[in-house]
Amino acid sequence: MAEPILEVRHVTKLFGSVIALSDVSAKFYPGEVTCLLGDNGAGKSTLIKILCGVHQPTEGEYLFEGKPVRFNSPREALERGIATVYQDLALIPLMPVWRNFFLGSEPEKGWGPFRRYDIERAKRIVREQLADMGIQLNDPDQPVGTMSGGERQSIAICRAIYFGAKVLILDEPTAALGVKQASIVLHYIVRAKKRGLAVIFITHNPNHAYPVGDHFIILRRGRVLADYRKEEVEKDELMNLMAGGQDLIELQRDLERFEKELEQAN
Secondary structure, X not given: OOOOOEEEEEEEEEEOOXXXXXXXXXXXXXXEEEEEEOOOOOXXXXXXXXXXXXXXXXXXXXXXXXXXXXOOOHHHHHHOOEEEEOOOOOOOOOOEHHHHHOOOXXXXXXXXXXXXXXXXXXXXXXXXXXXXXXXXXXXXXOEHHHOOHHHXXXXXXXXXXXXXXXXXXXEOOOOOOOHHHHHHHHHHHHHHHHOOXXXXXXXXXXXXXXXXXXXXXXXXXXXXXXXXXXXXXXXXXXXXXXXOHHHHHHHHHHHHHXXXXXXXXO
């Protein structure tokens, strides 16, 4: 297996007296989809905010391409190739696709005071890049707000890839989508993986994670509950862990032990 492009070792994050993450270690590899699973409050959001430079760990190490790093902002992480696509997508609904695609990084033509937005080039690049990802765009002037949730997610993913992402972090991209739109997004996650990106797919839905995932990390209460390769775990077991199966097993054992102690006492 190749060396991990991104790694955290024994990371702990405190917010005052609140422990958001405790002794979390994880590795993320290029050309793989790592699914970061957990219920609300498990620590998923805190971990990805550390990965993309919003927060710095209180304790532990953060390594990118084998070297210790410290990102003080999301821009610093993005400049190194770590792109995060949040649920709100950072897209402006009333703007057309091509304007959203290049928002903040517009191609220009001309020189000096005569520089201006190269609109034709922007539209051509958008068509080419989306087509290369298998996205058929009828009109680059179409407002993003008129597109489906799956199509908007696909545009955000394609934009991150075009601007040189090496690691693509997707924060609950299928959470608010129907079955068909979720399947579209999962398709483009696989396409991103095949391009050699390390994809970190944050979700609380094992049914979405298992078909595309190569590696599964389950968080609970700020700790790593389980870390499996796909060949090491079945979907039913993954769902059982997500549903608190291990806690239920331990509770059942405690009850059986208590019943035996009562029998012996009698």
